[in-house]
Amino acid sequence: xxxxxxxxxxxxxxxxxxxxxxxxxxxxxxxxxxxxxxxxxxxxxxxxxxxxxxxxxxxxxxxxxxxxxxxxxxxxxxxxxxxxxxxxxxxxxxxxxxxxxxxxxxxxxxxxxxxxxxxxxxxxxxxxxxxxxxxxxxxxxxxxxxxxxxxxxxxxxxxxxxxxxxxxxxxxxxxxxxxxxxxxxxxxxxxxxxxxxxxxxxxxxxxxxxxxxxxxxxxxxxxxxxxxxxxxxxxxxxxxxxxxxxxxxxxxxxxxxxxxxxxxxxxxxxxxxxxxxxxxxxxxxxxxxxxxxxxxxxxxxxxxxxxxxxxxxxxxxxxxxxxx
Amino acid sequence: xxxxxxxxxxxxxxxxxxxxxxxxxxxxxxxxxxxxxxxxxxxxxxxxxxxxxxxxxxxxxxxxxxxxxxxxxxxxxxxxxxxxxxxxxxxxxxxxxxxxxxxxxxxxxxxxxxxxxxxxxxxxxxxxxxxxxxxxxxxxxxxxxxxxxxxxxxxxxxxxxxxxxxxxxxxxxxxxxxxxxxxxxxxxxxxxxxxxxxxxxxxxxxxxxxxxxxxxxxxxxxxxxxxxxxxxxxxxxxxxxxxxxxxxxxxxxxxxxx
Ligand SMILES: Nc1ncnc2c1ncn2[C@@H]1O[C@H](COP(=O)(O)OP(=O)(O)OP(=O)(O)O)[C@@H](O)[C@H]1O
Ligand SMILES: [Mg+2]
Numbered sequence: 340x341x342x343x344x345x346x347x348x349x350x351x352x353x354x355x356x357x358x359x360x361x362x363x364x365x366x367x368x369x370x371x372x373x374x375x376x377x378x379x380x381x382x383x384x385x386x387x388x389x390x391x392x393x394x395x396x397x398x399x400x401x402x403x404x405x406x407x408x409x410x411x412x413x414x415x416x417x418x419x420x421x422x423x424x425x426x427x428x429x430x431x432x433x434x435x436x437x438x439x440x441x442x443x444x445x446x447x448x449x450x451x452x453x454x455x456x457x458x459x460x461x462x463x464x465x466x467x468x469x470x471x472x473x474x475x476x477x478x479x480x481x482x483x484x485x486x487x488x489x490x491x492x493x494x495x496x497x498x499x500x501x502x503x504x505x506x507x508x509x510x511x512x513x514x515x516x517x518x519x520x521x522x523x524x525x526x527x528x529x530x531x532x533x534x535x536x537x538x539x540x541x542x543x544x545x546x547x548x549x550x551x552x553x554x555x556x557x558x559x560x561x562x563x564x565x566x567x568x569x570x571x572x573x574x575x576x577x578x579x580x581x582x583x584x585x586x587x588x589x590x591x592x593x594x595x596x597x598x599x600x601x602x603x604x605x606x607x608x609x610x611x612x613x614x615x616x617x618x619x620x621x622x623x624x625x626x627x628x629x630x631x632x633x634x635x636x637x638x639x640x641x642x643x644x645x646x647x648x649x650x651x652x653x654x655x656x657x658x659x660x661x662x663x
Numbered sequence: 664x665x666x667x668x669x670x671x672x673x674x675x676x677x678x679x680x681x682x683x684x685x686x687x688x689x690x691x692x693x694x695x696x697x698x699x700x701x702x703x704x705x706x707x708x709x710x711x712x713x714x715x716x717x718x719x720x721x722x723x724x725x726x727x728x729x730x731x732x733x734x735x736x737x738x739x740x741x742x743x744x745x746x747x748x749x750x751x752x753x754x755x756x757x758x759x760x761x762x763x764x765x766x767x768x769x770x771x772x773x774x775x776x777x778x779x780x781x782x783x784x785x786x787x788x789x790x791x792x793x794x795x796x797x798x799x800x801x802x803x804x805x806x807x808x809x810x811x812x813x814x815x816x817x818x819x820x821x822x823x824x825x826x827x828x829x830x831x832x833x834x835x836x837x838x839x840x841x842x843x844x845x846x847x848x849x850x851x852x853x854x855x856x857x858x859x860x861x862x863x864x865x866x867x868x869x870x871x872x873x874x875x876x877x878x879x880x881x882x883x884x885x886x887x888x889x890x891x892x893x894x895x896x897x898x899x900x901x902x903x904x905x906x907x908x909x910x911x912x913x914x915x916x917x918x919x920x921x
Contacts, residue, residue: 392762393921394919411766412766415763415764415766416766420763422763426755426756426758428684430684430688438676438679439676439677439680440760440764441676442672442675442677442679443673443676443677443760443761443764443770445668487760
């Protein structure tokens, strides 16, 4: 049985766009699925539907084997979620949040206490547990939110941009924890992100979403292999020879736009060609000052599929309705 | 864990959270006590000469007459204030936590409702102590007084259910006037300052059919140990509870669909 199964899911807002416009996806048990897309792509809307907070306009989905529309209570009992904006009560302490969250899941007594302490320890909040959340930093709030999502040991975990706004240290700590949950506890993780590195580092499989549709899906390696080709950027020792350099490179791949002092091409075949390039340049007496080889990234995948770069793309530079 | 015991644990959790953030926050506690006190002081103090006007025949006296009004008013408004808390929870996203983690969401209504009851019970105790010091006359039997408090407390549920229905539907603090105004109107179109027999003209006609009239008159009768529309008062609670219960449940369903 797959942990998440989505067929033709659509959500249309009354006076807004089709935020999610017919997505299909399957997430296997224990898998980490990365849902990657720019601002306004429809990531949160998809998460809200899968967590039963928002009914779909059309389409179906099951989570942990339960229908998100017809079996809301069973879905909710099987999932944990840390939404994009960590919803905390600033007058309650961390520990009080644990108590409330536990009771919502029907947990109480010594079990709850033990589990709560373990989780607070695991997210590094033991010392801050009895302080009011109003005084927590952004990173602490996120960590508490994660602990709350894990409290009832859910089989499926939804994390909506869990590392946005975290410093690099907290980010990698969270990555470790998510990876551990999947590896050791077999938890299925559905994670949305705007960060390529995050999807690349963490996800077993990635779906790239743009304007409410999944433009491509696969393992990070598959996706990169599909775009396929590495690129090389070369800076000549003598800037006057840039034009010669560009000409000499044309047999090896298509030119790419670059800064004025160097030339770049997307290589035709595998990385093996670099020696051939160097030899060719040598033959023409072009001295290489610097040579950089770039592996394809998920950004190249995004660029290839949408014609835009993921970084800096999204709501603001697009022709869609502005978000409130 | 069975479904029901899980549900009950969730209700208790929500009640506990709501009550503890209330009692830990003086900015919430103080107004909820001052408000009824001001009323009481203004009317029972300022208008107590009404005792002597012809036709005022409420045996325990004017202060007691007003005490019953303040009792119901503060209890109902204790219910309405829970709507403010819920609207705030929706505004800052906390409601999502409850909605996502609570398998049976009716627990959310019951949890908030119970929290409103706790809060009103607290206010009622406070108002009653002050009223006793101010010198109200309790002529009803202990059984009648228990019934009076039950009536006041359950009228709190009407306020809660109404305000919850609004909060679920609009999910913003900007509609809090909508929660209060209908209750203000109902309360002031009831025999607040003088017994119903002394009301004249259109206000009398309105008061005659205003459900709050039955609550106040019923409550005052219990306090005085006399007869009055006590059964009708309970019918108001029962019917109002059913109608407003549906109102708040359908509101919750609407909230689930947003
Ligand atoms: N409640 C709503 N009413 C109307 N439109 C909405 C609503 N919620 C989201 N939208 C719109 O739906 C689209 C998708 O929004 P969504 O929040 O799912 O994007 P996202 O991928 O999570 O973006 P971000 O990375 O900024 O969180 C956006 O155009 C947004 O403006
Ligand atoms: Mg989002």
